[in-house]
Amino acid sequence: MGTTYLHAVASLDGYIADENDDVGPLHDWYFNGDHPLVDEDHPDIHGSPFRVSAASAEYVRGMWSRQKVLVIGRHQFDLTNGWEGHPPASEHVVVVSHRPRPEGWHPEAPYHFAGSVEEGIARAQELAGDGEIGVGAGDVGGQALALGLIDHVAIDVVPVVFGRGKPYFGPLAGGDLMLGDPEVVVQGDGVLHLRLPVRRG
Incomplete structure (x- = not known):
């Protein structure tokens, strides 16, 4: 079985974007270094190449x-x-979605559509x-976590406070969830990378 981890970049108060899906300064660290992250074959799609510390x-x-595999919401x-x-x-x-793949959308792309979070993770x-x-954080990721389908939480914390917006864990149901101590703590430039295990039972 593959290990699952919830992931996104988040503000210090736990938001992955503002209410209008604007990430503001959350992704600035992707462009503040000298070390490229991805190939530059599709600059028109991904924008400027990621260059980090x-x-x-x-x-x-x-x-x-x-x-x-990456699991995201529609x-x-x-x-x-x-x-x-x-x-x-x-x-x-x-892609977890009640709507099918858009007709004619990149038929060669290795994208798969699933009608529920459980089906998507399976x-x-x-x-x-x-x-x-x-697993992308937000609504789908929060549902997967509440369903016990996430093994780790990986969060890239940026030192900015939004005050409101789209929460990293979405509308997490089921009350408190205790995570284990961080297994990974990496200080970047303008970002802190954390990875924590999800406690079972």
């Missing part, structure tokens, strides 16, 4: 190299248009083998 590059490259798919079929990392993308497990599965 040495510490962030080592952390993110390792995470992306292990990630075989909202993120629509916002990015699925990165035109070329996600920054992973071999497959599973499909991701089939595709990932022993690789890791990244």
